[in-house]
Each structure stands twice: as C-alpha cells, then as structure tokens.
Amino acid sequence: MSNAIEVKNLTKDYGKGRGIFDFTFDVKEGEVFGLVGTNGSGKTTTIRHIMGFLKGDKGTVTVRGLDAYKNAAEVKKLVGYVPGQIDFPDVGSGVSFLKIQADLLGLKDFTYMNGLIDRLKIDVTAPLRRMSKGMKQKMALVAAFMAQPDIYLLDEPSTGLDPLMRDVMIDMINEQKAQGKTVFMSSHVFKELEDTCDAVMFIHDGKIINTVRRSDFAADPHETYIITFRNKSDLKSFAAKTGETVTGTDENTLKLNVNVAVKRINGFLKELSAFPIAGLSHENYSLEKYYMNNIETSEVK
Amino acid sequence: MKKKEKMRIGGELNAEKQLRNERLAKPVKIFAYVVGVIAMFIMGAGMSISLAENTGVFRLVLGSVVGIIGIGLMVANSFIYKAIVAKKIYHQDILDEAEANRGGSEEGVIEVKNLTKNYGHGRGVFDVSFSVKKGEVFGFLGPNGAGKSTTMRHLMGFSKPQNGDCFINGMDCWANHAEIMKSVGYLPGEVALPEGVSGKSFLDIMKKLRSSPDDRCQELLKTFEVTTAGSVKRMSIGEKRKLAVAAAFMGNPDVLLLDEPTSGLDPVMQEVFIEFIRGEKAKGKTILLSSHIFSEVEALCDRIAIIKDGKIVSVVSADEVKHYKRKTFVITFADEKNYKKFVGEPFEFREIFPDEFKVEIAADDSKCDGLVKALTKYNVLNFVEHQQTLEEYFMNFYKSDKKFGGIK
Numbered sequence: 001m002s003n004a005i006e007v008k009n010l011t012k013d014y015g016k017g018r019g020i021f022d023f024t025f026d027v028k029e030g031e032v033f034g035l036v037g038t039n040g041s042g043k044t045t046t047i048r049h050i051m052g053f054l055k056g057d058k059g060t061v062t063v064r065g066l067d068a069y070k071n072a073a074e075v076k077k078l079v080g081y082v083p084g085q086i087d088f089p090d091v092g093s094g095v096s097f098l099k100i101q102a103d104l105l106g107l108k109d110f111t112y113m114n115g116l117i118d119r120l121k122i123d124v125t126a127p128l129r130r131m132s133k134g135m136k137q138k139m140a141l142v143a144a145f146m147a148q149p150d151i152y153l154l155d156e157p158s159t160g161l162d163p164l165m166r167d168v169m170i171d172m173i174n175e176q177k178a179q180g181k182t183v184f185m186s187s188h189v190f191k192e193l194e195d196t197c198d199a200v201m202f203i204h205d206g207k208i209i210n211t212v213r214r215s216d217f218a219a220d221p222h223e224t225y226i227i228t229f230r231n232k233s234d235l236k237s238f239a240a241k242t243g244e245t246v247t248g249t250d251e252n253t254l255k256l257n258v259n260v261a262v263k264r265i266n267g268f269l270k271e272l273s274a275f276p277i278a279g280l281s282h283e284n285y286s287l288e289k290y291y292m293n294n295i296e297t298s299e300v301k
Numbered sequence: 302m303k304k305k306e307k308m309r310i311g312g313e314l315n316a317e318k319q320l321r322n323e324r325l326a327k328p329v330k331i332f333a334y335v336v337g338v339i340a341m342f343i344m345g346a347g348m349s350i351s352l353a354e355n356t357g358v359f360r361l362v363l364g365s366v367v368g369i370i371g372i373g374l375m376v377a378n379s380f381i382y383k384a385i386v387a388k389k390i391y392h393q394d395i396l397d398e399a400e401a402n403r404g405g406s407e408e409g410v411i412e413v414k415n416l417t418k419n420y421g422h423g424r425g426v427f428d429v430s431f432s433v434k435k436g437e438v439f440g441f442l443g444p445n446g447a448g449k450s451t452t453m454r455h456l457m458g459f460s461k462p463q464n465g466d467c468f469i470n471g472m473d474c475w476a477n478h479a480e481i482m483k484s485v486g487y488l489p490g491e492v493a494l495p496e497g498v499s500g501k502s503f504l505d506i507m508k509k510l511r512s513s514p515d516d517r518c519q520e521l522l523k524t525f526e527v528t529t530a531g532s533v534k535r536m537s538i539g540e541k542r543k544l545a546v547a548a549a550f551m552g553n554p555d556v557l558l559l560d561e562p563t564s565g566l567d568p569v570m571q572e573v574f575i576e577f578i579r580g581e582k583a584k585g586k587t588i589l590l591s592s593h594i595f596s597e598v599e600a601l602c603d604r605i606a607i608i609k610d611g612k613i614v615s616v617v618s619a620d621e622v623k624h625y626k627r628k629t630f631v632i633t634f635a636d637e638k639n640y641k642k643f644v645g646e647p648f649e650f651r652e653i654f655p656d657e658f659k660v661e662i663a664a665d666d667s668k669c670d671g672l673v674k675a676l677t678k679y680n681v682l683n684f685v686e687h688q689q690t691l692e693e694y695f696m697n698f699y700k701s702d703k704k705f706g707g708i709k
Contacts, residue, residue, distance in 0.1 A: 041567075124705070160445070162699055223684070
C-alpha cells in the first residue's frame with residue numbers, strides 16, 4: 001500500500017521548547033490515522049504543515065508525492081480540511097458560504113452535501129455570524145466533506161459537537177474510509193479514535209511518543225477485572241494460585257486487579273469460583289488508559 | 302371592627318392577600334391609638350367624677366365604674382393590637398416561605414425568569430426559567446443550537462431579554478451588567494483573546510481588572526499549566542482556553558458561568574479542571590455549567606437541566622441519575638446451547654441478543670459471587686461490564702425529527 005502522507009524529520013522550532021521536533025511518520029492510503037496529545041504538544045502545527053500553511057525548519061512533508069509547501073495549491077485540491085478554530089468569511093448566510101465553497105471545488109451535484117446537512121441538522125439559512133460554536137463546527141464538516149475528497153485533514157473535528165452529532169461525524173468518517181479515503185485527524189475524545197482509527201500516534205511536548213496500531217490491540221485481547229474478596233487470606237491465596245497476571249492488590253480494600261487473556265476466560269472463572277467474592281468489576285482497556293499511563297509517566301521525569 | 306380585622310388576617314394565608322393586609326395594618330394602628338386615647342379620657346373622667354370635692358356614695362361608685370371601663374378598654378385594646386401584630390409577623394414567615402418555594406430572589410443566586418429571546422427561524426430561547434441556589438452546581442445539557450450559550454450571555458448582561466428577567470445575586474443582569482462583569486467569573490464558549498499581546502501581559506491586564514491577589518494568580522497558572530510566554534496569536538486553542546480559564550477564576554468570584562469549559566482541553570487537563578471545580582464548589586461557589594461531556598456533568602452537578610430547541614424540557618437531580626446507573630455485565634457464550642441454557646437461570650436480564658448468544662444482566666456486588674459460580678457451568682467467550690453512562694440516559698433528549706432543507 002502506498003503512502004498518502006509522508007512526514008520525514010519535520011522540525012519547526014518556535015523557541016522556548018515549543019514546536020515540533022523530528023517528526024517522522026507515514027499515513028497509508030485508505031487508513032484513518034489519529035493524533036493524540038496534550039494541549040500545545042504540536043497537533044495543529046503538524047496538520048498545518050500538511051496543509052502547506054507552514055514551512056518546516058527542517059524535514060519534508062509530502063502528500064501523494066507532492067511537496068506540501070511548494071505544491072500547496074495542488075495539495076488543497078486533494079484535501080478536505082477542518083481547521084481547529086473556525087473563522088468563516090463574512091458572506092451572510094450558511095447557504096451562500098456553502099455555495100461559494102461548492103463553486104471553488106467545482107461541485108455540481110449537491111445530493112451528498114444536502115444529505116450531510118440533513119444528518120447534521122444544520123439550519124443553513126441562519127447567518128454565519130449568529131451561529132453557535134457547534135453549528136459552525138457542523139458547517140465546517142459539511143464544507144470539508146461535501147466534495148468527498150481523497151484525503152481528509154481534521155483538526156479536532158468533534159469540538160463543540162453534541163454526542164449525537166459526534167456519532168454522525170464518526171459515521172461520516174467510517175463511510176469515507178469504506179470508500180478507500182484517507183483520514184488524518186487529531187482528537188481529545190478517545191472514543192471517537194477507537195471507533196474510527198487504524199493507528200493512533202501519541203505526541204507530547206513536540207515529540208512522538210508512540211504509535212499504536214489497531215492490529216496490536218486486536219491480536220491478543222485481554223480483559224482487566226477487579227475482584228473484591230471477602231478476606232485477606234482469600235485474596236492472597238487467589239493471587240498465589242492464579243495463572244493470570246495480577247497487576248495489583250490492595251489489602252485494605254481487598255481488591256485485586258487481574259489481566260486475563262480472553263481465550264482463557266473460562267479457566268479464570270473456574271479459578272475464581274473457588275472463592276467467595278464480595279464484588280467484581282471489569283475495566284475496559286482503552287486508548288484513554290493507555291494515554292493516561294503514557295503521558296503521565298512521561299511527565300514525571 | 303378590630304376583631305373583624307384580626308379574623309380576616311387570620312383567615313387569609315395567601316401571600317398576595319397578605320400584602321393587602323399589610324397596607325391595612327396602618328389604619329389598624331391608628332384605630333388602636335384612637336381607642337387607647339378615648340379609653341384614657343374615660344378613665345380620667347371616671348377619676349374626676351369620683352375624686353371631686355363633696356363626693357356622695359353615688360358619684361364615687363359611678364366614677365369607679367367609668368374608670369374601670371376605661372382601664373378595661375385600654376388593656377383590651379393593647380391585647381388585640383398585639384395579637385394583630387403577632388399575626389402579621391406570622392404571615393411574614395409564610396410570605397418568605399412562599400417566595401422561597403417559587404424560587405424567589407431571596408434564595409436563588411442565579412435566577413432566570415421567563416427568559417425569551419427570539420432570533421427567528423425557531424431559534425433562540427423561549428420562556429426559560431430556572432434558579433440556582435447558593436453553593437449549587439447546575440448543569441446545562443442540550444444539543445447544539447439549543448440555547449445554552451444564549452442563556453449564559455443573557456446572564457452576563459451581553460444581551461437584552463425580549464421578555465423575562467435574569468438576576469444574579471438579586472441584580473438585574475441587563476441593568477447592572479457592569480456590576481455583573483465584576484462579580485461573576487465567565488468562561489465563554491468561544492474564546493477570543495486580544496491578539497498582539499503576550500500571554501503574560503494579557504494576564505497582567507486581567508489581574509488588574511479583577512484586582513486579583515498575586516498568590517491566587519500563581520496558583521491558577523500552576524494548576525492549569527498556563528503558558529504565558531509568547532504572543533497570544535501564536536497559541537493553540539487549548540493554550541488560549543487555559544489562559545481564559547485562569548482569567549475567569551482570577552478575581553475569586555462567587556458565581557461562575559462556564560460555557561463548555563473543557564472543550565479543547567486535553568484529557569489530563571479536563572481532570573485537573575474537574576478537580577478544581579470540585580474545590581470551588583466546596584468553597585460554596587455557585588456554578589452554572591454547560592457541557593457535552595457527560596462524565597464531567599456527572600462528576601460535578603447537583604441538578605441537570607436539559608434544554609432543547611430553546612426550551613427547558615427536563616430538570617433532574619444527580620441522585621435520580623445515579624439511581625439509573627446500575628452495574629450490568631455483558632456475557633457472550635460460545636454457542637446457542639450454552640446461551641439458551643443460561644437464559645433459564647434466575648438472573649435479572651436487561652437485554653438478550655439471541656443471534657450473538659449474548660446477554661446483558663443487572664448484577665450488583667452481592668450477586669457477583671453467584672454469577673461467577675453459575676458461569677463455571679458454561680462455555681463463556683467473553684465477560685465484560687457494561688458501563689451504563691449518563692449518555693444513554695440523556696441520549697433520547699438529543700434526538701430530533703426536525704427536517705432541514707438543503708441547498709437547491
């Protein structure tokens with residue numbers, strides 16, 4: 001599979017330790033690629049380089065083999081872009097804005113666009129200046145998606161959307177993915193990354209920390225359980241006997257955390273049934289947990 | 302007449318009628334004085350009759366009787382008057398109580414009464430009323446464009462209501478918007494900071510405006526890891542938001558209006574923010590908070606209002622929501638045989654999925670032991686807990702059948 005976006009040794013130093021440093025990553029054609037990081041870690045800066053708004057101090061960014069900065073005009077034709085902060089030109093109503101946008105993109109058939117307007121429940125007749133944050137965000141999504149480009153660059157696309165609209169947006173992304181489109185998006189909402197992304201890259205303080213692929217998750221699924229025992233001796237003897245990985249025990253609360261491979265779940269339940277338990281809960285191993293662990297440990301230097 | 306007056310007051314418990322009675326209180330008072338004076342004259346007359354020179358037995362008796370009548374009248378007058386006054390005080394209590402029950406300005410720190418602002422096209426807010434008590438965190442949930450920000454902007458006095466009123470601490474928000482700006486911490490939904498200043502100089506300006514003490518500022522900057530170096534123009538949205546957060550809390554205001562405060566903050570900062578608001582709540586701050594992030598609403602709010610198409614459709618207490626959240630497990634079985642057998646077990650099934658050999662059961666901690674023991678008899682493919690979320694509880698409020706026309 002060829003790469004839709006290639007970033008090599010990209011560095012942009014804003015001074016005082018801010019900026020992005022030595023970024024190298026590829027986004028394959030047909031892939032949904034997520035970008036996660038704390039505020040100010042460089043997500044928007046990365047996306048703005050791919051859009052060709054910024055020129056790196058060092059390194060290269062190519063989109064389908066085109067240099068993102070030199071061929072910015074070409075790149076923009078391939079790309080649907082939702083910026084992190086939306087400022088609309090003052091062109092009156094939503095209708096006139098979308099018409100101008102469609103004109104620029106040479107879009108004649110409005111069927112898909114009108115479908116989006118209906119799904120996102122936008123009152124396009126309202127003046128842009130009067131639109132709330134969520135409405136503007138929805139307008140920006142329509143503007144980026146209406147021509148169904150090959151590549152999407154979405155900078156925190158769900159900001160300000162209500163939960164129902166967030167689900168619509170996730171559907172939109174997955175539909176485009178099914179058509180073989182490439183999506184590069186940043187987000188703070190792990191659920192939407194889990195629902196869409198093939199790979200998620202974690203960045204912190206302008207450096208890439210890790211890239212997690214969905215396939216890494218899916219290969220050997222584990223579940224984490226938290227068992228509350230009735231007394232200390234049960235807790236200790238279960239911890240000693242079990243074949244699963246105990247990740248933590250607390251003798252005060254009589255709680256034990258255990259990581260169980262899904263294929264061994266029957267065996268685990270049999271082991272556990274030998275003990276009278278006071279409670280059982282289950283924890284999702286999510287991107288969020290992964291992130292919290294990684295970012296928090298990287299901050300304690 | 303006095304007695305009649307008294308009875309009428311005693312019989313009327315309604316607060317509005319009480320107001321009329323208060324107006325009647327003055328004539329009652331004057332009447333009581335007049336009667337008192339007359340009684341004194343009668344007593345005096347009695348005394349002068351009985352104590353005059355050359356008094357006979359007849360005049361002595363007559364004078365005494367007239368004197369006693371006078372004294373009696375005085376005593377009765379004062380007693381009846383006191384009784385009326387006492388009733389009046391008693392009524393004032395009822396009046397206060399009625400006011401409080403209506404969510405009167407005596408109690409609610411934030412008061413919105415019949416607020417209407419029609420922007421046309423069915424957009425705006427319509428007859429919105431609610432009140433937030435001192436020390437309460439009031440959540441505002443609703444779809445995009447429902448009117449959350451519009452309501453908040455009215456409370457900040459940025460917008461004049463077409464109908465109805467907004468009050469904070471008893472002040473009309475539109476008439477006293479200068480005062481409101483001073484005493485209320487506001488975090489807008491969309492942050493527009495002055496450009497061309499550095500983060501530091503922006504905060505210095507805000508610090509002066511809010512006359513905020515130094516240590517408070519330092520504490521805020523540290524808590525929210527605010528970047529002050531560099532021009533505001535260069536900052537990312539997240540960093541701008543953190544600046545705005547620090548600015549909103551600087552003056553240590555007692556009332557906070559937070560419009561989607563954590564949107565654009567990274568998850569670590571979101572947690573920091575929630576902890577911070579918890580602390581502010583513990584200090585007795587009154588907070589109105591709008592959000593799309595259910596976990597944050599759940600973690601902070603005492604009451605939650607759902608606003609949709611410009612109208613408040615429901616107000617629920619946090620306790621009600623907690624009650625809804627129960628522990629449920631989702632169990633997937635290896636095959637139909639296992640699934641069918643398990644469905645016969647005496648558990649509380651919330652939902653079954655026969656095609657996927659999957660069940661969802663409600664089981665609190667006390668039932669877990671039995672559940673594990675029962676499951677050992679089955680071939681289980683997966684066993685996970687389903688986190689019942691506030692999202693599911695509220696999701697149907699977000700759904701709308703409204704049709705939106707496209708572009709021709």
